Amino acid sequence: MSPVYDRVALIGLGLIASSMFWAIKRAGLAGEVTGYARSEATRDTARRIGLCDRVCDSAAEAAEGADLVVLCVPVGAMGQVAAEIGPVLKPGATVSDVGSVKRAVIDAVGPHIPEEVHFIPAHPLAGTEHSGPQSGFAELYDNRWCLLVPTEGSDPQAVARLRALWEGMGANVEEMEADHHDLVLAVTSHVPHAIAYTMVGVADHLRRVTESEVIKYSAAGFRDFTRIAASDPTMWRDVFLNNREATLDILGRFTEELFMLQRAIRMGDETYLFDYFTRTRAIRRGIIEAGQDTDAPDFGRVKGKPA
Amino acid sequence: MSPVYDRVALIGLGLIASSMFWAIKRAGLAGEVTGYARSEATRDTARRIGLCDRVCDSAAEAAEGADLVVLCVPVGAMGQVAAEIGPVLKPGATVSDVGSVKRAVIDAVGPHIPEEVHFIPAHPLAGTEHSGPQSGFAELYDNRWCLLVPTEGSDPQAVARLRALWEGMGANVEEMEADHHDLVLAVTSHVPHAIAYTMVGVADHLRRVTESEVIKYSAAGFRDFTRIAASDPTMWRDVFLNNREATLDILGRFTEELFMLQRAIRMGDETYLFDYFTRTRAIRRGIIEAGQDTDAPDFGRVKGKPA
Numbered sequence: 337m338s339p340v341y342d343r344v345a346l347i348g349l350g351l352i353a354s355s356m357f358w359a360i361k362r363a364g365l366a367g368e369v370t371g372y373a374r375s376e377a378t379r380d381t382a383r384r385i386g387l388c389d390r391v392c393d394s395a396a397e398a399a400e401g402a403d404l405v406v407l408c409v410p411v412g413a414m415g416q417v418a419a420e421i422g423p424v425l426k427p428g429a430t431v432s433d434v435g436s437v438k439r440a441v442i443d444a445v446g447p448h449i450p451e452e453v454h455f456i457p458a459h460p461l462a463g464t465e466h467s468g469p470q471s472g473f474a475e476l477y478d479n480r481w482c483l484l485v486p487t488e489g490s491d492p493q494a495v496a497r498l499r500a501l502w503e504g505m506g507a508n509v510e511e512m513e514a515d516h517h518d519l520v521l522a523v524t525s526h527v528p529h530a531i532a533y534t535m536v537g538v539a540d541h542l543r544r545v546t547e548s549e550v551i552k553y554s555a556a557g558f559r560d561f562t563r564i565a566a567s568d569p570t571m572w573r574d575v576f577l578n579n580r581e582a583t584l585d586i587l588g589r590f591t592e593e594l595f596m597l598q599r600a601i602r603m604g605d606e607t608y609l610f611d612y613f614t615r616t617r618a619i620r621r622g623i624i625e626a627g628q629d630t631d632a633p634d635f636g637r638v639k640g641k642p643a
Numbered sequence: 644m645s646p647v648y649d650r651v652a653l654i655g656l657g658l659i660a661s662s663m664f665w666a667i668k669r670a671g672l673a674g675e676v677t678g679y680a681r682s683e684a685t686r687d688t689a690r691r692i693g694l695c696d697r698v699c700d701s702a703a704e705a706a707e708g709a710d711l712v713v714l715c716v717p718v719g720a721m722g723q724v725a726a727e728i729g730p731v732l733k734p735g736a737t738v739s740d741v742g743s744v745k746r747a748v749i750d751a752v753g754p755h756i757p758e759e760v761h762f763i764p765a766h767p768l769a770g771t772e773h774s775g776p777q778s779g780f781a782e783l784y785d786n787r788w789c790l791l792v793p794t795e796g797s798d799p800q801a802v803a804r805l806r807a808l809w810e811g812m813g814a815n816v817e818e819m820e821a822d823h824h825d826l827v828l829a830v831t832s833h834v835p836h837a838i839a840y841t842m843v844g845v846a847d848h849l850r851r852v853t854e855s856e857v858i859k860y861s862a863a864g865f866r867d868f869t870r871i872a873a874s875d876p877t878m879w880r881d882v883f884l885n886n887r888e889a890t891l892d893i894l895g896r897f898t899e900e901l902f903m904l905q906r907a908i909r910m911g912d913e914t915y916l917f918d919y920f921t922r923t924r925a926i927r928r929g930i931i932e933a934g935q936d937t938d939a940p941d942f943g944r945v946k947g948k949p950a
Binding site for chain 1: 768772828832837838840843844865866868870871872877898900904909911917922923
């Protein structure tokens with residue numbers, strides 16, 4: 337594949353950026369990739385493992401002359417980084433990001449982007465429970481969604497180019513409006529994470545059930561929650577603080593609904609419980625029929641160790 | 644492997660029983676396996692697919708002369724089945740079950756077990772999102788836990804024999820006291836299921852977010868919930884009604900904890916959020932270190948389709 341951009345700058349070198357680097361290299365999507373991380377230890381690690389063609393000691397140095405600058409820092413840090421690189425951005429360049437919320441990023445970053453630079457927020461729906469410069473791998477985006485959130489007046493050609501980069505990294509790309517993105521993600525990701533964090537916290541407090549037992553017998557249900565709850569604390573703190581309204585809206589609906597279920601259990605309402613579980617099962621069937629998951633009966637089963 | 648029991652009777656022919664049958668056959672653990680299901684359609688299916696050596700038209704017929712009778716019906720139906728088979732049980736035989744709660748099963752089944760019959764409740768921690776006679780497979784119990792919950796005065800030799808059967812089916816066996824079992828399972832399985840059901844219900848009600856979008860972009864978090872929420876409605880209704888006290892206790896703790904998190908989001912309490920997420924991440928690390936899960940970065944990633 338021929339390069340989509342001559343020079344790409346990755347600001348912040350965690351799981352998302354390092355996976356982008358390896359995916360860009362895998363497909364030859366950029367002539368040169370520069371990188372910057374705030375922590376000196378991260379920059380040292382990056383240099384040691386060959387992450388980025390050139391690791392710079394400031395965000396401005398990495399961004400200068402780049403055709404595409406991707407902000408891969410926690411949502412709460414985006415505004416400050418944008419302020420630092422704004423003055424050195426090349427006319428005609430594109431600035432994008434990978435944040436899990438979009439309205440807050442647009443509000444924080446937008447004002448720092450010069451007139452003649454394109455600003456096209458993005459959000460790849462991919463991740464693992466790991467973080468840091470050594471956690472990346474080239475396959476992270478393969479067959480995952482990347483949502484582009486063009487701002488008003490985004491240049492269609494610049495959008496098409498960013499789309500080509502993400503598709504080259506293996507992703508399926510769709511466009512979405514910022515507020516709608518934040519609501520959809522609150523439902524599909526942010527609130528489920530809040531819930532998973534909470535359930536893991538409950539188990540931790542419960543001294544009557546020893547930790548080892550909770551862990552040992554957590555095959556169904558709880559262990560999936562712990563996996564979700566292992567994601568990067570800084571990233572998630574910023575997600576909740578920056579998608580506050582949608583998260584609180586959905587959390588409110590969730591607790592109302594949970595109280596209904598709790599009451600049905602307390603009152604012994606057999607019909608409510610049966611009907612409720614039948615309905616949720618039908619939704620799951622819809623997901624399988626939509627081809628968004630497998631119904632293989634032995635999913636995730638690994639031979640040779642307790643699971 | 645030589646047979647552990649001459650004759651095993653499986654009452655109820657869903658996922659758990661049908662998997663037991665195939666696992667018993669795989670290892671030659673029983674001379675003959677009889678089966679019974681309340682629904683005629685299920686019995687017809689069982690006969691057609693060769694599930695059980697002999698499918699009977701009543702629970703008593705299946706249980707008569709058996710050395711081991713395993714109750715594989717929903718928890719709420721166990722008492723009635725026990726009443727039906729009690730009179731025909733062979734002296735020296737063992738009655739066991741596979742219910743997800745244990746105290747309620749002991750209370751419901753115990754009174755119907757004759758003096759000279761062993762009653763050893765059990766709970767294999769295994770399952771899929773599927774149910775019915777055709778959903779079983781021989782590998783379901785491989786490297787999964789099966790908890791035996793011997794009642795007061797359970798004969799050690801009878802317990803050892805039941806353990807040999809489960810180990811022969813591939814499971815790792817441990818013993819546990821009934822009330823403790825119910826509390827551990829409330830934390831690791833029952834409440835996580837209640838939460839998953841609820842979150843799927845919330846998404847279903849939310850008309851502003853179209854169903855297709857919720858499904859399409861549900862890669863992280865939500866889709867795991869839908870998988871959990873697809874389990875058998877009758878089984879889960881009975882679990883919640885029969886482990887009411889522990890479930891309500893844990894649900895209460897969960898909502899308290901969730902309100903703390905919700906308040907921190909509303910108040911913008913950065914420190915609380917960061918510390919909370921750091922703590923839950925440490926718990927997850929503990930699970931990986933305990934060898935109860937893998938930290939492979941590309942878990943579950945399948946090439947060739949959006950995920």
